[in-house]
Amino acid sequence: MPVPRRPRSPPRALLAAYDFVARDVGVTDVLPTPCPACGSRLGVRYPSGWLCAVCEWKLGDAPDGELTAPRVDVVYYVRSANTIKIGTSANPRGRLAQLHFDELLAFERGDRLLERRRHKQFASHRIAGSEWFTANEALEQHVSALRAGVDDPWGLYHRWVSEAIALRY
Structure with missing residues (x-):
């Protein structure tokens, strides 16, 4: 051996x-x-x-007192079984922590106005009295378009936050 x-x-x-x-x-x-x-x-x-790697902040440096996280509103799309929720938040990490869902599908930069437009766009598939929609071809195509070229929705969100910080100066 x-x-x-x-x-x-x-x-x-x-x-x-x-x-x-x-x-x-x-x-x-x-x-x-x-x-x-x-x-x-x-x-x-x-x-x-x-x-x-996103905003080039040196770890260990304390943020300036006036440097608070910028407000970046997003419309989020999450899946639970055969339903998709379309919601909005300026604090998606906190909001999504409150929800029960199977998968984060995508983020779209926008506020309540865009969220309302999306609710109207997919209204025929809306579950009454909620922000949940039955999965359908049009909504799946919209989510696919948002995901095109995006490996991780959180990476895209972090880029938007980084850009908002950069635009302050």
Whole structure:
């Protein structure tokens, strides 16, 4: 029976090259804590510390006193079984934590006015007295259009928050 070989360590030259590149380019990883500016968990680690990959806030820097999270209203689409809820919130993380649903489908930037328009657009499939709609082809196509090119709706939301912060200055 052959004796298993111990994996070889990378040559020192490769480790030195990796360290050299990481010093300039950084290493993308999950932030140890959410970004205080935009809430993202994606970061870039440098020898000097972490930067948020979304808004480039340096982790550890305290936000300015006047820097509060900007208001970014969104219309959200969530699925529960064969129904889809169309709602709106300026605090989607808090709002969605209150709901029971199977899947976050998409975000659309907009406020109550846009939400009302969407409710009218899909009114023929609305479950009476609620913001829930039976899944249907038109609504599924709308959600698919919103999701086009978006891997994670939260990533899109974090970008909108980051843009709103940047527009303040």
